[in-house]
Amino acid sequence: MGKTFAEKVLAQKAGLKQTTAGQIVTVKPDRLLTHDNTSAIAATFRKIGVARVADPSMNVIVLDHVTPAADETYATSHQATRAFVAEQGISAFYDIGEGICHQVLPEKGHAWPGAVIVGSDSHTPTAGAFGAFAAGIGRTEAAAVMATGEIWLRVPESLRVQLREMLPSRVSAKDVSLYLIGLLRADGADYCSVEFAGEAISAMSVGERMTLTNMSAEMGAKNAVVEPDEKTFAWLAGRVSQPFTPVFADADAAYTRIIELDASTLAPQVACPHTVDNVAPVTEVAGKRVDQVVIGTCTNGRLEDLRVAAEILRGKHIAQGVRLLVLPASRENLQAALAEGVITDLIAAGATLLNPGCGPCLGAHQGCMAPGETTLSTSNRNFKGRMGSKDATIYLGSPATAAATALTGVITDPREV
Amino acid sequence: MKATQITGRLWVLRDAEGNLYNDIDTDMIFHNRYLHITALAQMGQYTLDNLKGWEDFALRAQAGDLIMAGRNFGSGSSRQQAVDCFRALGIAAIIAESFGAIYKRNAINSGLPLIAFPELSKYGVRFQTGDTVTVNFVTGDVLRNSAEPFQAQPFSKVQLAIYEAGDLFEYGKTAES
Structure with a gap:
């Protein structure tokens, strides 16, 4: 039996020959994404009693949620984040005006095929549009990752969405996502890794694919992924400096559910x-x-x-x-x-x-x-x-x-x- | 070592039609207007204040109480406060048919007991607010009013280890030593 994207990428990262859905593995993520909540995470981090983050190059911090600061409370929080960044020597810090963390992360070269990314925001799965395993975590856990550089993950079961044919004019990736969420409900992909594939996906721009992976959070997905292709590599060229090896699901991988849709019929x-x-x-x-x-x-x-x-x-x-x-x-x-x-x-x-x-x-x-x-x-x-x-x-x-x-x-x- | 079996007074979160509340999201639990709050002591008062019919929950709940809800409890955002507000109130455990994925991790890592009770859609009608409920985290046994037994899911190994240590940080220390 073949393996899913999630099983393969987490095996690779955990240094194991293979993993199976349900297994708990410990990995060192490639990136930890945090945003305005960095100030609160930093406060929790200090309580752990560790002076330095495990690996400053792992941290990507983007101020995006309430920017520019709407009032003194937010301003003080941003100030605490900037101080933490300076203190810990974190170079991947993007202050107000750069954009939303899920957009800035790939733009600045922090997402690539086969990467494992965790972030203290529920829309972290967005980076799966680049063939990365990207999942949201909470603040407590983000503080723990800062301190230890590691995280435990349960290898998720996988669900595959196969979108054949082409989308009609003025029907977009967003409509695909909403349709799927209506079909699966808000918990239809709970804890699952969602793999998107098919002609309509291949035809989408990288940006449209990001809409799909972004919205997967609304069906409860742990992560979502689009297999990288020439469009992905072209988008990443000049942004990602390190070499990477794309991870693809095996053709005979085991899925809890396969959903086939004819894109041409969607409204x-x-x-x-x-x-x-x-x-x-x-x-x-x-x-x-x-x-x-x-x-x-x-x-x-x-x-x-x-x-x-x-x-x-x-x-x-x-x-x-x-x-x-x-x-x-x-x-x-x-x-x-x-x-x-x-x-x-x-x-x-x-x-x-x-x-x-x-x-x-x-x-x-x-x-x-x-x-x-x-x-x-x-x-x-x-x-x-x-x-x-x-x-x-x-x-x-x-x-x-x-x-x-x-x-x-x-x-x-x-x-x- | 913390107790792996607890007994407490139950709150059954039902909607206006009297059904177990499904899809209670993190904005219903701890609304985004309070996201600037990071001190645990200040969080309890806002718990569930955006959940229709349960706006005054924080005033009625007591330390040691248990909560019961339907499917997908804690869906939505990754906000820590949606877990911590219950800890602030001293809620002993949350029993639900299922939980949002990030919420579940947050709660496990913070040492807040979550009990997944997959058959709750069938048995939920038997539970009432004010019931005395005993939950065993190791076996998944749920006992209503010292008489009526039900089977929920036991804690996973890692969930139990983190819970017994206190939280993820304490667990990390035990793992290293």
Whole structure:
């Protein structure tokens, strides 16, 4: 019997000949990703009583959650992180303005095929788009990894998603993710490694693949992975300096479930309040009035996402009474979108541009909602009260659906604009 | 060595329809508006304050109490406070049909006992808030009101070792010595 991606990559990392799902292994991760919560992790780290982090080159720290600091509390937290970085000699530190940690991590060369990455954020699986094993952990554990340089991991069972044929026009990776989460529910991939493969995946850009792996957290996945190909290697060229060996699942590996989908039959999908698995085709929710549209975040704030939005909004103007917030996932994406004129088009159409970062996604600043308001967002969570008032509602959709919705002021099928 | 069998008063988290609450996410447990809080002592008061019908849980709970919920408890973000708020209140264990993956690790590493009870969808109706429940972490035995036995999953080896040590850090020390 062959082995899954997770079984192979963790065996390699643990120095074992092979591993099997369910086995507990101890590995030295290649990277530990932390963000604004570094200050809290650093405080826990100090309690352990170890003076120095085990390996400063393992740590990647990105300030992204509430940046620039919204108030004194956040400012003090950022200050503590900067002091920790200086004290510990951590060179991979990216201060406010660089972007969201899940975007900055690969951009700065900290993700590669076969790498094992852990991060104190639930969307750490995003880096699986590069053929890495990437999983989210908690703060306590992140502090322990800082101190010891090691982590115990249970080799996850694997689930394979096979996406054949091509996606229709204006149907994107986000729609695939939402459809899958609706199918599998919020816990359908609990503890599992999700492998994405098939023609439609091969046809996707690296950025779109990141949307898939990012959203896998919303079905409970431990990690998600897209097999690296020429597109991956081209994207990583000039970013990753060390040599790497890609890890591929065996053709006869054992999966707990194989899901086969015909991409050509998919329609744009929307997650309705208040859970990500409350999914419906956009046609079923079309017409619902919105107050705000958000295009960005670690799910859909990349150049290809902004391009799609600009294509729909170019030369037009968003509906009266709608606020459109655009926040690129990173400085690099912002610069590329500026160079292409995408940002100019969006601003001319009435968008409010925010700095690269998490923005309003987690409800701490930059676009929180009042009671009774509705936002359609390209982000990954629509939990009750996540973006401000508990009495506000969040719908999730693709960049195309978001742009079409901003244009009309009601949830709109992007195939109709 | 910590006790591997505990007895306490039970809170059964049910929704408005009276079903066991499924998919209680980390924003319902510890809302993101309190994420700047990192001191354990301050966390307890906000526990479950964004879970409909349970907003005043922190005022009603007592140290030693147990909690019961449905599927996928603790889904969502990796925030440590969603585990630590229960520790702050002195909650002795959380029994659920299943747990969010990161949540489970966080709780194990922090020494908060989580009991996976896969057949809870079948037996959940038998439990009521106020029941006295005994849980054995080693065997997975659950006893309701000293009379009615059920079988949940025992702790895994690593979960038991970390729990007995106190938390991941204490466990690390024992492993090295």
